[in-house]
Amino acid sequence: MNWNSANAASRLDHAGFLAERGQNLLLSGARVIDPASGIDAALDLFVEKGKILKVGKFKKSDLPKHKTIDLRGKIVAPGFVDLHVHLREPGREDKETIWTGTNAAAAGGFTAVACMPNTDPPLDNAGVVKWVLEQVQGGPVAVYPVAAVTVDRAGKNLSDIGDLHLEAGVRMISDDGSPVADAEVMRIALEYCRIHDIVLSTHSEEKALAGKGVMREGEWSTRLGLPGWPSVAESAMVARDLLLAEFTGGRLHIGHISSRESIDLVRWAKARGVRVTAEATPHHIALTDEACASFSGNTKMNPPLGTKEDRKAVIQGLKEGVIDVIATDHAPHTLEEEMVEFSHAPNGVVGLETAVGVVAKELVAKKILDWPDVVRKMAVAPREILRLPAATVSEGEQAELTIIDPEATWVVDPEKFLSKGRNTPFGGWKLPAKPIGIVNEGWLVLAPDARMLVS
Numbered sequence: 001m002n003w004n005s006a007n008a009a010s011r012l013d014h015a016g017f018l019a020e021r022g023q024n025l026l027l028s029g030a031r032v033i034d035p036a037s038g039i040d041a042a043l044d045l046f047v048e049k050g051k052i053l054k055v056g057k058f059k060k061s062d063l064p065k066h067k068t069i070d071l072r073g074k075i076v077a078p079g080f081v082d083l084h085v086h087l088r089e090p091g092r093e094d095k096e097t098i099w100t101g102t103n104a105a106a107a108g109g110f111t112a113v114a115c116m117p118n119t120d121p122p123l124d125n126a127g128v129v130k131w132v133l134e135q136v137q138g139g140p141v142a143v144y145p146v147a148a149v150t151v152d153r154a155g156k157n158l159s160d161i162g163d164l165h166l167e168a169g170v171r172m173i174s175d176d177g178s179p180v181a182d183a184e185v186m187r188i189a190l191e192y193c194r195i196h197d198i199v200l201s202t203h204s205e206e207k208a209l210a211g212k213g214v215m216r217e218g219e220w221s222t223r224l225g226l227p228g229w230p231s232v233a234e235s236a237m238v239a240r241d242l243l244l245a246e247f248t249g250g251r252l253h254i255g256h257i258s259s260r261e262s263i264d265l266v267r268w269a270k271a272r273g274v275r276v277t278a279e280a281t282p283h284h285i286a287l288t289d290e291a292c293a294s295f296s297g298n299t300k301m302n303p304p305l306g307t308k309e310d311r312k313a314v315i316q317g318l319k320e321g322v323i324d325v326i327a328t329d330h331a332p333h334t335l336e337e338e339m340v341e342f343s344h345a346p347n348g349v350v351g352l353e354t355a356v357g358v359v360a361k362e363l364v365a366k367k368i369l370d371w372p373d374v375v376r377k378m379a380v381a382p383r384e385i386l387r388l389p390a391a392t393v394s395e396g397e398q399a400e401l402t403i404i405d406p407e408a409t410w411v412v413d414p415e416k417f418l419s420k421g422r423n424t425p426f427g428g429w430k431l432p433a434k435p436i437g438i439v440n441e442g443w444l445v446l447a448p449d450a451r452m453l454v455s
C-alpha cells in the first residue's frame with residue numbers, strides 16, 4: 001500500500017479521520033504561532049490548492065468555493081517534523097510499514113518524519129533511499145530517509161555519503177540502533193558532513209560499558225535485580241563525538257539524549273562553538289528508571305530511562321535551549337515480541353501519536369515551555385537541522401501546518417493507534433492537549449472529534 005493507490009486514505013478513513021486532497025480551506029480564528037515570521041495571534045488563513053493565499057483579516061464573500069474549519073481556541077503552527085522515527089520497512093513489515101507509520105505520523109500531527117536506517121536491507125545506498133521516497137509520493141507526510149553512516153551499519157566501511165546526499169537527497173546520516181564505535185570512521189564521516197553540510201545523528205553508546213545492561217544502572221536496577229546500563233556508557237561517547245565534531249567542523253546531532261552528564265557536555269560544547277544540536281524524547285522527559293519496576297517491556301529502551309536527576313537535567317536542558325529538539329524515537333514492535341520477560345523484551349516504544357499530548361502534560365501544563373517554545377522544538381529546529389526551508393505561515397507559501405487543540409483532554413488508548421505498534425508506556429494516561437489535524441501537500445487530515453468543526 002502507498003499513498004498513490006486509489007484508497008490511499010483508507011487507514012485514516014477506517015479510524016474515523018477526514019482525509020482528503022485538493023479542497024480549498026478557510027481556517028478560521030486559530031491562534032497562529034509562527035516563530036519565523038513573529039506571528040502569535042488569532043488569524044484567518046485561506047488555503048487554495050495547497051498554498052496559503054491570505055493571512056489575517058480579509059473578505060470571505062468573494063473567496064472561491066471552500067470548506068470552512070472553525071478553529072477558534074485551537075493552535076495552527078508550521079508542520080511538526082519528527083527527526084527520529086523507525087518505520088521498519090523494508091524488512092520488518094510485521095512491526096510497521098512506511099504506509100502505517102506515515103498514517104500514524106499524520107494522526108500525531110506530524111507533516112514530516114526522518115526515518116532511521118536500521119532496516120533490512122539498511123538504508124546505506126541511494127537505491128534503497130529512493131525506493132523509500134517512492135513509497136510516500138502523493139501522501140500528506142514527507143519522509144526524509146536517514147542514511148547509514150557505514151555499509152550494513154556494520155561500523156567498518158563508510159557508506160557512499162556523497163552519492164547518498166547528491167543522488168538521493170539525504171540530509172542526515174546515522175547508524176542508529178548502533179553507535180559508530182570506531183573513532184576514525186566517525187572522524188571521516190564528520191568530515192563528509194562538513195563538506196556536504198549534512199548532519200550526523202548519534203546513537204551514543206559505548207558498548208563495552210553498556211554491556212548486558214537492560215535498564216539504567218543505579219538504585220532501581222539494584223532493587224529490581226536487573227543488569228545496569230550506566231549513564232557513562234552514553235556520556236563517554238557523547239564526549240568523544242563532541243571533540244571529533246569540534247576537530248572536524250562537521251555537524252553533530254546527539255540523538256535521544258538521556259543523561260545529566262551528556263547534557264552538561266553539550267552545554268560545554270555549545271559554549272565553545274561546536275556545531276552540535278541535541279534531541280530528547282517524550283519518554284525521557286516524562287519517565288524515570290522507577291517505571292521499570294512494572295517489569296513492562298514498554299519501559300525498556302536504549303538509552304534506558306534515566307534517574308530522577310537525569311530527567312531533571314533533560315527538562316532543564318529543554319528549558320535552557322541546550323536541547324534543541326523533541327523527537328520521538330518511535331520504535332514499533334509486535335505484541336509477541338513484547339510478551340516476554342523484561343530482559344528479553346526489545347528496546348523502544350512507539351511515540352508518534354502521543355508526543356504532542358505528553359509534551360503538553362509534562363512541559364506546557366507545568367509551565368516549563370510555552371506553545372511557541374514547543375513549535376520551535378518540534379517544527380522550527382528540526383527543519384533548520386535538516387537544512388529545509390522554514391515552513392512559515394505567510395502568504396504565497398505552501399501550506400504545511402499542524403493543528404492542535406490545547407484544551408482537549410483525552411485518554412491514550414493504544415488500540416486506537418494507526419501505528420501497528422501498541423508498545424507505549426503511556427496507555428491509559430490522561431493528556432491535556434491533542435493534535436487534531438495537519439494540512440500538507442494539498443491534503444487535509446482531521447481527527448474524528450474535529451470533523452464537527454468543518455462546514
Ligand SMILES: [Zn+2]
Pocket residue numbers: 176177178202203255256302303
Ligand atoms: Zn538509538
Ligand SMILES: [Zn+2]
Pocket residue numbers: 084086116176177329331
Ligand atoms: Zn532510534
